[in-house]
Amino acid sequence: MKFKALLREGSRSYCEKTSTQHHEKFLHLTLKKICITLYITDFCLVTSNTDWRVIMQIQLDPNSELQLYKQLANQIIECIAQGELKNGDTLPSVRSMATDLGINVSTVSKSYHELEEKGLIELKPKAKAVIIGGQKRELEETEVEKVENALKPIMAEAFARGLEKEQMTSLFQRILKQWK
Amino acid sequence: MLIIVGIFIIVGIMEMMTPHLTRKTLVFGVSIPEPYVKHPQLKLWKKHYSQIIAGIAGLFLVGQIALYLSPIQEEKVSLISFILLYVMLLLSSGLYMSYHAKTKKLKVQEQWEAQIKTVYVTDLSIRQKEETLSPIFFSVPIIITLALIAFTYMNYESIPEVFATHWNGAGEVDGWTQKSRLSVISMPLILLAIQISFFMMSQGMKSAKIQLSAQAKEASIHRELTQRKYGSWYLAAINFSMTILFVVLHYTTVILQDQTAPYFFPLFLVFNVVTLGGLLVFIWKLSKSNERFDEVHTNETAATDDQYWKWGIFYCNKNDPSLLVPKKFGIGWTVNFANKWCYILIAITLLPILLVIFI
CATH class of the missing domain: 1.10.10.10 (Winged helix-like DNA-binding domain superfamily/Winged helix DNA-binding domain)
Structure with missing residues (x-):
């Protein structure tokens, strides 16, 4: 429900600025696609959170x-x-x-x-x-690599599904914000 | 007479209230899946149970009053009234057992288990929260008692050959004992045994298992914390009032050799008020923190522990490291029979009775 409302509002506000009918449909579709992908990825990543x-x-x-x-x-x-x-x-x-x-x-x-x-x-x-975790310390090279290896397939999947890089970054930041 | 009649009334009311005071997920010692807590049959059975108990208690009360009006000797009356009280308790346990079996049967017949989804829930912060009183509250009375024993032996020579050891409900002496090394400290020893068992219980409350419900998590967390907090406060209140009572009694009778001091009766009164009033406060606080399950919208329920309970009364789980566990039927705690410390606790609790019999 939330996504639908967001979608409608987003496309409408954009159309008000550009005032083109043709754009609206296209934009609506793109926004919808983004939102669905975002929703799926979001759900996969943040489901337990x-x-x-x-x-x-x-x-x-x-x-x-x-x-x-x-x-x-x-x-x-x-x-x-x-x-x-x-x-x-x-x-x-x-x-x-x-x-x-x-x-x-x-x-x-x-x-x-x-x-x-x-x-x-x-x-x-x-x-x-x-x-013993949770404190700030220098991570070893191998540890960083481990994280990278684990993260890569998830990010690749999201990217392949059409998620924009910017959205991915904002998603990342949103999740990171929950942690101190 | 008033005291015995009072006991009958209080016990009767308590027994009547019991099914309504326990958690909603526990009906007659059977775990009820959360979507079924408002099942009309369960409500009806709870009501019937209370009504039958009220009838039984009323009948015994009338019998007890008739006993006082009849020309039976006074010594026999107190014996008969105690037998009456135990028969009443036995009858209500029988009634409980029959309802326990019925509830269990209903659960199987209607296949509740097949229609629910069990989830496993807990909260890591509860065990870190120090809601129970610190062990100091329970060790100070023990130290006082040990000091009293030492003080008694220091004054052993001046103790008379015969001294008072038992009082009736009105605070008058009705039992005397010959002086010996053991008998002069029998009262502090009884006190010590109770204090040690209280110490163990206070520790047990702290580490008792945490049972949260899946659909009323916040409420069940609140209830768990309330039970720990007020349980330990109540225990400490009894502990301190009992310690004061015993120490004053012992000091006055054995050391000062005054068997009928005017402050005995007020002391008894204070002790009884603390014990009973504390219990009422405890029950009030607990029933206020009960989960209500007003909003049950999924078929989720927390895991049950029925397999570790016998008749909903005895708990035996060798994987559970805790000594105490909240009762399944009624308010308060019961022991985990798989924990070897429980036998020590039971032995210590029985010790005073043995002491009274053999000294």
């Missing part, structure tokens, strides 16, 4: 294509990116987390180990998991 998760809420969907452990890891990473989980904060122990969520202990454990491998948490004795 909607507003309700403002206070470190985790919600896992068993029907999703993404495995549960992956969903959990992703959402914890987002909490770190948003600055809600800070360096030195502790996550609930594996068993506590599993009980709170109502999922298997092994699922949480797998998720925590993945976070440890990524260098975002440190697993300490007595079942403690401490956040």
